[in-house]
Amino acid sequence: MIFGEDVPAVDAADVPQDAYLLDVREQDEWDAGHAPQAVHIPMGELSDRAAEVPRDRDVYVICRSGMRSAQVTIALNNAGWLAKNVDGGMKRWVEVGRPIRAEGDGPAYVA
Template identity: 65%
Template sequence: MVFGPAVPEVDPGGVPDDAYLLDVREADEWSAGHAPGAVHIPLFDLATRAGEVPRDREVYVICRSGGRSAQAVRALNDAGWRASNVTGGMHAWAVAGREMRSETGAQPVVA
């Protein structure tokens, strides 16, 4: 998915294991399956919780398929963060074989 020069992108395989990964999906999506170590701030809450996101390192932003995370990246970068959109979102993360966890105790899935 291409969002123009204002939205840097990185493939799931290019996200370092120790990255600050911001998941902007809704709570039910997060519970069904997310990347270990990711931080959950739904897109709707990002404006009021942006202070929780570090400014001193690259921020990788992910959602289900890349649309909401692109919006978040655009907003964060416009406000002075260094953020990149994870191309293809959690769907691409799962296809790439990256680790996932569930909050429900069930096998993690992308919801």
């Protein structure tokens, strides 16, 4: 990860089952496949919807590969949240066997 040690990160396999998982991908990516427990707030909407993100618990931020979520993690931490990047994003999530689901009838995949 090019953000280095400035970004607190965890492997997808280590995200707790009851974690607040914030998916910052675009709508089409979310629709294709997302973690069942994730909350969807696209990166571009986060400044307007930040009040929806809890401040009283860790926030695990995920995107496709970990780049956008690293940027969001930095921004959230700078604004007072306790955020961690899910290193490797949804690609890693699927790689370690974590479940995903799609919106609609098609098979789930990482877009």
